[in-house]
Amino acid sequence: MLELKNLSFEVAEEVSQKEIVRDISLSVGEHRFVVITGPNGSGKSTLAKLIAGIEKPTSGQIYFEGADITDKSITERAKLGIAFAFQQPVRFKGLEVLDLLRIASGRQMSASDACEYLSEVGLCARDYIRREVNASLSGGELKRIEIASVLARGAGLSVFDEPEAGIDLWSFQNLIRVFERMQEKNKGGSIIVISHQERILDIADEIIVIAEGRVADRGTRDEILPGLLGTPSAVKQCTGSQTKERIVRQ
């Protein structure tokens, strides 16, 4: 379904905040649930953006369903069936949740159809469908709407960049169920999740470990996860400060 060949992303300026990707080659087959993990700054988020077309690689190729999409725009990739959930969802003044879901689905979906996607992410649809996707929504609400917008796309390949960031305890459990149900429903589709949460790693078919912009390790969950436990690549669901402590202890 997806194949990356010798993919690199380099930034000229030393001051840049962007993570670097070095010569990554990997493939993701049909109906797979792949989690890409690694320490902060390892290049995982950049990798996700390269797949969605938000960043352009400095060298290497990306193939989707057998076709070279390296030079395709974000829009073209979206139309080919790649969906992307932002780590930090974007706010829009005036655009309503229903508008966003309609754009995502590419059709004039009914309010009741839209409600199903919102229920899926644990939001009471009646209260949210006419809300603006603006600063009046909390970070957690926005994040769930972001995930609902990817569900509404029904894409062949859905990429989630740290979906758990900013989500509370209740919806974290819900999130796991969302992924499981997505996999059940979308038979041919694959999911790539960028995350270092142990509980998300725990439902992966396959785990890819990125370190310093390279693939450090990859394999099935059973092969990889035991070696990651207790490292920054597989943290237990916890607060930010605890996460930092773990990293410091490494």
Next chain:
Amino acid sequence: MMDTIQKRLLSEVADLHDVPEGAYNIRANGEMAARNTTANIDIVSKADGNGIDIRIKPGTKQESIHIPVVLSESGIKETVYNDFYIGEDADVVIVAGCGIDNCGVQDSQHDGIHRFYVGKGAKIKYVEKHYGSGDGSGKRILNPGTEVYMEEDSFMEMEMVQIKGVDSTVRNTKAELAAGAKLVVRERLMTHGAQQAISNYEVELSGEGAGADIVSRSVARDTSFQKFDSRIVGNVPCSGHTECDAIIMDKARILAVPSLEANDLDAALIHEAAIGKIAGEQIVKLMTLGLTEEEAEEQIINGFLK
């Protein structure tokens, strides 16, 4: 009675496809084209012919008044005075609006001066839409003047919309509020080409507990220019809020001049103004949902001006 161009203008400015329900006065090319009064709402032409008096009886509920103006001939220039006398405790919707279609070389101009005398406890929703079309070199010019005199505990919501096709606008709005009166203004504006739009508000809060909330959302494209000048004066314990939120595009220019004057210790006044371009991440997000860059921009603007 009206030709197709006039009917199209009417549907743009008043959402009317034919004559409306209730009271109405339709002015086309400088003359009255149609009028209807009701038991509670009277419309009378002024003696000099340059406008109408609208009298709404006290206690009139759930009625509407439509007073659209359409100009489809090139070169018409008119100033019209419409006075609204709204009786105590009335609760009505007033829809005004002006559409100009100018295919000629001469400028077409409509200056509508509306004065509202809002009685005690009355509740008004006022909608005013402007629209211009036609590909002539003659300009489409609209200069609305609005004066609002609000008696105690009255409420008025004004929705002002100008989205397309008007070359030049100077909007002057003045309001004086007595005790407990509330004024809400929602202005939505989009300018394109070389258009100019100037909007001046001056609101005097002169009765205890009076309140005003004036919010403008606008988009300036191409080489257009917008000025939003909103002034709230608080003479007594009162509350006032004015906000200008603008998206700037291309080579447009926007000037926001919010100003506040407090003449009383308990006058609580706030102004906010923000001008900025469309955030790149908003466009990227919509592109990941399958829209092109242009489609994404349109969606963002449409949402913003909704």
